[in-house]
């Protein structure tokens with residue numbers, strides 16, 4: 001590719017010199033979001049590395065990324081054909097597959113409207129403004145009970161272990177119309193795999209790019225294939241049950257609505273995008289898989305930050321006490337009256353950047369950016385971590401400081417700064433679960449902070465070092481929670 005002719009007026013991409021066969025993998029090291037951020041200081045916001053034999057363009061900087069993903073959105077909207085992506089949902093994933101633009105767009109639209117209609121559906125009682133609020137409220141209350149019970153029995157708990165089940169239940173409720181007990185072995189064994197699923201990315205970034213590794217025995221890769229297999233059969237079983245009990249006049253959940261869509265389409269001779277039923281119903285795989293892993297990671301980090309910054313935890317509790325009170329559970333509509341909580345969540349997204357890169361993109365045609373030529377089918381990494389830690393955008397980017405998002409009197413969140421936080425991607429491939437995710441993280445946190453006080457075990461300092469992966473997790477650890485005493489108001 002280095003021999004490729006560069007169109008007149010454009011320049012060749014800068015970047016470090018690659019070694020034969022392995023390219024630049026040594027310079028990338030085990031924390032690519034840091035090493036690639038360092039490289040952006042030397043080579044600029046558009047540069048090229050080589051992972052194995054494959055050139056990868058790395059984009060940094062808010063303006064450059066905005067130009068690529070929004071103004072030149074179609075040029076950068078593809079997904080690369082990576083070896084490990086073929087195992088996710090058997091290659092039928094909406095988020096990871098290399099579907100042609102027409103098919104991908106049709107599936108994305110379907111997924112989006114299914115999510116929206118089921119999250120805004122009315123709750124079962126007028127007490128709740130929508131079914132999403134009802135699910136979250138019930139699961140969060142149940143989580144608080146669980147944590148109190150576990151604290152009594154064991155004296156400490158693993159935050160991720162319990163949060164992941166609650167979050168999985170919210171999305172299970174919407175996708176499959178069911179919930180699971182916190183000790184349900186089938187669900188537990190599945191959701192606890194998500195740690196390992198995330199770590200796959202660290203390894204896959206090598207196997208994907210250095211083809212010879214695909215043929216060598218590779219424990220992590222095997223595990224990854226196995227995890228995906230178990231995940232698919234879990235969902236497939238539920239989908240089969242839905243087909244067996246499907247009733248057009250009673251659409252129970254997202255799975256039903258997708259099946260319904262397939263039935264309608266068979267009658268519609270004008271349907272212009274050809275898609276198999278599997279590709280339609282397979283959307284539920286994406287919604288469930290992406291939905292619980294990302295939100296449980298965000299919440300688990302949130303609890304870690306509460307423990308790491310006890311004075312902020314106290315301020316958040318006071319804010320809830322004053323603006324919601326302690327006699328009722330916080331609801332979605334309280335969100336606007338809790339600016340510190342909003343700022344805290346924004347700062348967690350920014351500071352942790354637990355999705356350091358978006359899902360890899362791919363150019364759909366020859367294009368150019370900042371004067372550099374980028375050929376069709378080039379894999380593109382978007383460095384979200386860099387944008388969230390760019391000293392051009394943020395004062396003291398490495399310090400954790402929710403107040404950076406608040407007005408001087410603390411009563412208002414600065415929306416413009418809030419929008420600079422890059423964690424959901426942007427443009428054509430922007431996350432479709434963003435509204436649900438923000439509401440869910442907010443409501444779980446509000447309820448947890450109102451009812452519990454979190455701390456670490458005496459003499460056991462917190463380890464906040466992220467473990468690199470597609471979604472970065474903190475190390476598993478034990479924490480304590482004490483019930484807030486109601487009589488203090």
Ligand code: HEM
Pocket residue numbers: 094095096108111115286287288290291292294295298355357358359360423424425426428429430431432433434436437438
């Ligand atoms: C894509 C972040 C929650 C569904 C993405 C992307 C990011 C992201 C960075 C990739 C954007 C790109 O490639 O440029 C997050 C974060 C979440 C979250 C930080 C939680 C805090 C959710 C939830 C759902 C969801 C709850 C569904 C219920 C999806 C789907 C895609 C996606 C389907 C693929 C879109 C496409 O390829 O067209 N998300 N997400 N996400 N997300 Fe989320």
